[in-house]
Amino acid sequence: MATIASTWASPPTRPELIETLVSGVDRYNPNNVGILEDYLYHQIRSEEYDCLANLAILKLYQFNPDLYNPDVVINILIKALTSAPFPDFNLCISLLDERPPSANTDEPDPLPSLLPILTSLYNLLQQCRFPAFWALYKSDQVESLRDNYTVECVGFEDAVREVAIRAVKAAFTSIGSERLGTYLDLAGPELDAYIAKLGWTKDSSTGVISIPANPDNQIESTVVHENIHLPQLVKVITHAAQTA
Incomplete structure (x- = not known):
C-alpha cells in the first residue's frame, strides 16, 4: 500500500520539470498552466498517468477561471476514469464545483453534457459492472465522447480492461x-x-x-x-x- 501511495504521489515517468512544478509553490502559478496542459496531452498519447499533476491544472482553473479549458477537463476525467477502484475521479470532480458555466470561447462548453456520462461510466467501473460499462460505452449516447475524446486517448480500452482484471484477480x-x-x-x-x-x-x-x-x-x-x-x-x- 505504501508503494502504491508513493507511485501515485510521484510516478516514475514524471519529468523533473513537472516534479518541480507539482512539489513547490509554482503549482499555483498560472503562468505554468500551459506546461501542465502539455504534460496532460503527453499522458493521453503515451498511456502514462499523473493524477497529482492533473489535479494541479484543475486547481489553477479554480483560482483563475479565465484559464478554464473544457477539453482539458474532459481529458483529465477520462484519465482518472480508469484509475478505479482508486478515488482519483472523485478527487477531480471535487475541484469542478467552482468552474465557470462556459469557457471564454464562441463554442458551447461540452463538459455539462459529458460529465453525467463520464460519472455513469465511472460508477459502473466502481461497482464492477463491466458488461454494463461496455454496453453504455458503445451506445449512441456516448458517441460524442468516443469520437472526440477517448479515440485520442491511447490505450483507453485496455486501461479499462486492466480495471476489470484487478477486480477478477481479487475475487x-x-x-x-x-x-x-x-x-x-x-x-x-x-x-x-x-x-x-x-x-x-x-x-x-x-x-x-x-x-x-x-x-x-x-x-x-x-x-x-x-x-x-x-x-x-x-x-x-x-x-x-x-x-x-
Whole structure:
C-alpha cells in the first residue's frame, strides 16, 4: 500500500520539470498552466498517468477561471476514469464545483453534457459492472465522447480492461472464459491472446480459466490467541465483586 501511495504521489515517468512544478509553490502559478496542459496531452498519447499533476491544472482553473479549458477537463476525467477502484475521479470532480458555466470561447462548453456520462461510466467501473460499462460505452449516447475524446486517448480500452482484471484477480480463483470475455469486451482469438498475455491458463475442454494465487483471492483461516495472566484475572474478579 505504501508503494502504491508513493507511485501515485510521484510516478516514475514524471519529468523533473513537472516534479518541480507539482512539489513547490509554482503549482499555483498560472503562468505554468500551459506546461501542465502539455504534460496532460503527453499522458493521453503515451498511456502514462499523473493524477497529482492533473489535479494541479484543475486547481489553477479554480483560482483563475479565465484559464478554464473544457477539453482539458474532459481529458483529465477520462484519465482518472480508469484509475478505479482508486478515488482519483472523485478527487477531480471535487475541484469542478467552482468552474465557470462556459469557457471564454464562441463554442458551447461540452463538459455539462459529458460529465453525467463520464460519472455513469465511472460508477459502473466502481461497482464492477463491466458488461454494463461496455454496453453504455458503445451506445449512441456516448458517441460524442468516443469520437472526440477517448479515440485520442491511447490505450483507453485496455486501461479499462486492466480495471476489470484487478477486480477478477481479487475475487476469483477460476472464471469461465465467456464470463471473462463479457468483462473485457473480448471474444475468440482476441480473448485467448489476452489471457495468454496475462500468463493465465485455460482448460480447453471446459473453457475455465485459472487465476494464479495472490493475497486477495486466497482464503486463510486466522487463529487469534488471547493470553490472560493470573494477576490480571484476579484484578477483574476483584473489581467485579466490589461493584456487584
